Amino acid sequence: MTVEVRQHAKTPLWRNVTVLKWTAQIFILMVVGGLFLVLASTALRNFERADVSFGWGWLSDPPGVQIREGIDLHPDSGARALLVGIVNTFRIAISGIVAATILGTLLGIGRLSSNWIVKKISTVYVETFRNVPLLVLIFFWSALAITLPGLTEEDVGTYFFKASNRGFAFAWIFPNGGFWPWLLIVAVGLFAARYVARRRRKYQDDTGRPGHSGRYSLATLILFSTVGWFAWPLLGFMQPVFGAIESLVDSMPAVIIPTVIGLGAIAASVAWIRNFFESRRTPAGFGKITDDDWFRVIFAGVSGIAVAYLAFTIGGFTLEATTGEVLSVAELLRTGMGNFFGGLATSFSTQNANQVIEGVRSGGPLVFERPIVELRGSIGVPNYGTSGMVLTIPFFAIWIGVTLYAASFIAEIVRGGVLAVPLGQTEAAKAVGLKRGQLLRMIILPQAFRIILPPMGNQYLNLAKNTSLGLAVAYADIVAIGTTLLNQTGQSLPVVVVWMSFFITVSLSISAIVNYYNRKMQLVER
Amino acid sequence: MAEMTTSQEVEFAPELPPHGPVVWLRENLFQNVMSGVMSVISVLVVVVAVRGLLAWMFNPRRRWDAVTFNMKLMMVMAYPADQLWRVWLSVFVVIALVSASLAVWKVGGKAEPRHVGRTFMTIGGTLVFIALVSPFSTSGKGLWAGAGALFFIVGWTLRTRLGERAKKPLIPVLGLVTVAFGLIVVALWTVKVPWPLKEGDFQIIVFEPIAMSTRIPWTMLFFGGIVAYLAVKVFAKSRDGRRIRASLTGLWVLSFPTVVFILLRNPQVDVNRGVTWYLPTFIGFSVVGWFVLTAVSKNAKNELGRVIAGVLLIAAVTSFVFPMEFLIRFLLMALAAFAFLTPTFGGVGPNQRKLLYAWVFSAGTIVLSVWLTLNASGIDVPGESYLGGLMLTIVLAVLAVVLSIPIGILMALGRTSTMPIFRLLSTVYIELVRGVPLITWLLIAFIMLPVAMPDGVTLSGVMKAVGAMTFFNGAYLAENIRGGLQSISVGQKEASRALGMSTIQETVFITLPQAIRAVLPALVGQVIATFKDTSLVTIVSLFDFLHIARVVIPSQSNPFVFKGSITVTLVFAAFVYWLFTFAFSRMSLRIEKKLGVGER
Amino acid sequence: MRKRLAVLFAVLALVAAACGSGEAEEETTTTADDAVAPAQDTGGSTLAAVQARGQLICGVSGTAVGFSETDAQGNTTGFDADFCRAIAAAVLGDANAVLFKSLTSAERFEALKNNAIDVLVRNTTWTQSRDTDIGMQFVATTYYDGQQLMANPANLPAINAGSTLADIDGATVCTNAGTTTEKNITEGALVNNVSITLETVEIFPEAMEKFRAGSCDIVTTDGSGLFGERSAAIQAGEEGAESWVIFPASPISKEPLGPVVRQGDDQWFDIVQWTVFATFIADEHGVTSANVNDMMNSTPELSRLFGGEGELQTSMGLSADAFLQVIAQVGNYGEIFERNLTGPLNLQREGSFNMQWFDGGLIYAPPAR
16 A cells, blocks of 8 residues: 655646635726726716816805705805705704604603503504605605694794794704803813712722712812803913914915825825734734735725825815816815814904893803794794794704604614513612612613614614705705705716715714724623 | 303302403503503593594595595506506406415414404404594594494404303404405495596585496405415315425516516517527527536536636626627526536536526526517506506515615625625725715716716616615615624534535525525515615606605696695505505514524 | 635626626616617717607606696696697607606706707706706797796785885795796895795795795795696685785796707707797697698798698708698697696786787797798
């Protein structure tokens, strides 16, 4: 019997797995890239044939439209109009997320309630609202809201809450002069409260006596807020500081901005690559570097260079307004930064302390305003005045629509989360002698929270995206304003680019936040 | 007499905890002060809401005639009236398949009279409650209360007389469903609906019975469904259940293309071209494919098989560069795929034969479907597409779901793959698509996509919408499936490796089925979401169900004007959407329970 | 190793198949699903494309009362729709060979530029920027409209038929987004130095809904639309609809509505333009669908127009009797107006700019010779 010794021949190139794997991948990449190129070149040719040229001039041109609601009703440029839309989108998204979370949690707990009728109502609610398209709901609320009674001359006066077919008005707290310095002091107070809480907890651990950390930290925060309420003018010295920064920014050459961004990008990618190799270094030299690792390194390097390149090309890109003013993107950015510091300087100025809105109790960084109904214009149309919080019908329709819709999903998530906490936890807690409230607060909710966080994040993301349905009831969000600008200027491609970059930024930010909390909340396993 | 027996039974029954309305109230509504307050508030809210809703619905100023007059428009849009039997036939196909499935899978089961009785009593109680709080006239209240009382008495009888007998007779759920369906059919023959009428210069609303063209088909569908159920039940009794289930699944799969592309389209088949071009192509490809696949499967373990398959693939890919019939490209593609899958599914003996039959069948299906779809539609409608209204909504949803499944699976595999560029591409796709709302994708598809099409290609509105929705839905499906893929333990993979499976075999036979099964509830949720999302096409002015309800009917002026009817039509639309999604979610819940999935 | 190789190719095949089939599907279903060849120019000629297809693809609104609306059978009817039919009658000899494509105001120009439609007849206002800027060309004015406002005196007693823009200070005005009306009212308010709240909605029926409910004090759009809405409301027996005030008497803007074609196809431009003119000339001479066969040779001009003498139409690539078909199948301008606007909506032609030039209107066609 002979033992056959197999000689390992060198694998030929065309059967080398690594080579084949990469060939296939690059092939697919080229196919996808080619497809994009074909589509893009066709589009460009078709546009050329139709005499359509795209540019960004519309961003600085006056849009010639009036916006129903937002921070600026008569925007002087397309960019400004888009900004109004973005702010409006955020208004709906944030208020919707808050309201839907509260309502959804209540409903979710309601579905587990021992009270029969509460349980039934919650169930009927959830089954009704999650089975109807959101768009139908929005249309329906809009149609319903305009059947509210109108405003008449008898309604003139001041209210705490008023609902009519012009919208909903209610009293609300608004920032006043000195708000930002006060907020700064409150933020410092937050840190102080955290420090105090930690000290008290340590005290409890050390001595075994109750530390009342919650009460102490709350007291600290209240102290800071109260003192800050009166003492904020002391921060007035920051006004000249910000003013100086503003003039510094305004006087620097615009080319610094792309340079800083480009250098930063390259430095970041170099740092990443170096760290990566460091992390693969073992006492026995470099660890095995797989395909994947090489890919990461190359990708990091290429993206650093790409960002730097883009920063320079886009930064030098000029926008021409019809007014003849020519500005490069970098210059625009510089102006924006300058304005930002200028705004900070103004808000820290002590002269704003006396800012009083007519007919409203004022004083202090926050004011409480009540809505009024007044006769508007020369023909005396009864309508809401400028004070207080006034929600228009489109705002109401889209807000209540997304809130009620998302709440039905959040209720299910909360219910599932609570049910997923093992029964043993409850029993153990009861055995230790925790009261019902404590059981819920200390045992059930923290564990349920961990389970419901990822799906909740998805719901928030969905809600934020669903606000784009505001288009259907002409709520002036970014999609609606984009559509209007697209109609007025015919610049379809740039508007689409703006939409996509906005939504991707928002969704990536939300998922980043959720992922961060998720990592923080996750039990460390093994 | 009857009471005596009951009391006697109670005497021997074990000691029950005290029950009765007061006890129930105390235990369920007034456990403590807080609960009592909440109950009272809730009851008030319900009373106000129900009363408001009823007052709104039955207000004579509501233009419900806008819905009834335009019912055909809302359902099928401009589908010609003399061809409507095609639509009814399609509905019948679906109902017959549902009945057959019910018979074969034995869904439903039996319910205890106690539970049925309770449901009846709940319905009766609700009706009486409505009658009490409603703003109706006395006679109206009486009618509702009477109906409620009837239900209540039936329920009570079921509960006490039957439910507490020693040997409880069980009530089949399907029977109840049939009775409910039957009651609806009876209602079609008796109920009168509002209808607009011109009186001089003004319009008035009269009440007329439902049109014959509606109630006769529904009656026939009702009996047809029963017949189909019974027939299948008898047929399936003495036969192999597995085979019947498999063929029924096949019928379900085939039903959609059959209904949409043959029944509803009525393609004007060009026989000449079929004989001179499609038939020879089919025969040629079957024969060539037969030999190629035989060769490949014989050489499955050799280099030669791979080389042949590789050459086929290259030929298939290059076929897209040169101008040629799409049919040829399809067939080449399919043949290349078969050649590559031979080592996985083929082999020798019966497996090889199965593969060859499968090839001939696939080639036939491809040729036939291309042939049928390339023929002009025989349905002449004034508009862009023969689909519209609710029909369009359903077709959009089904197409978007079906087409996005392969995308979802591929992208999920790509995202979990070890190959970095595949992973990058799928990740970019998934995150990009999910990050942007559907309405934006629809706007892009309607405004930008046509510009990027080469000369000679225009996309109809329906196709643009299907494209955008598929694109969007694929990313969500991919994320769901990825969740399933990640939930599968490494042991499964290692075990399949140990058995000598290739990566494809492992994915197709081991990983994917388990992954999909694990996330089935999420996938069903996605299907429901897609159905609801179809309503967004109204914003790009596609004449779907919602668009007709919201835009078309309120802007009619000829022959009748339905100004101010928008809320009415919207409520009707909401109800129809709700009916579909609710029924679907209930059905999926039942199937999930039966399969025992979703319990990880 | 081999397995990996196979996997590799299989993945390749799958991906390629996915790409391929995606593309293929689009193309096959184009012809299949809709049985309509694209509105693509064969060598740049829209006429040839339409004739090859046997059908005219016409972009309309589908939801504009009186102009193009969808009836309970799904047919498109109205003033604009009839002009589509007239073009189809001229080009194909069959007024019913039209495929109506409903477009939103946002996509209408894109649809025309993308060759998705042959002609756009969607109550589109002829403006300088639209005519010159974005690759399209206005053909003729079929309806002289003007933007007006409508108020309900029950809510706004200060407004009467004599009111002007200066009298709406403080009012909430509703209109639909993305149209010239939005811009007009914004500019008008600025010029008159009045402050208004402008509420834009996606579709006009919604604006009317808000107006009815009193959520809007005033709605504004083209006068024809306002008159149409008011008369429809009166027909529906709506309370107080008779007293709705439409003002100011002279519209705040000029809104000449008419068909639009793509720039760069002069032959197609001529065809659409002369189809419109043919309906004008027939109206001028009292030639209707009922009497066109008797009157076609009554004057030399009519004889030339209807193909009885000479071959004027053939130079455009049409058959000599193309315009005879237009009048016989669709009718003259007056008939189209009466059928869609005066009849159902009580929108009077008398006294408007849509009368013939000799009656004080602006409908004026160049002579056919």
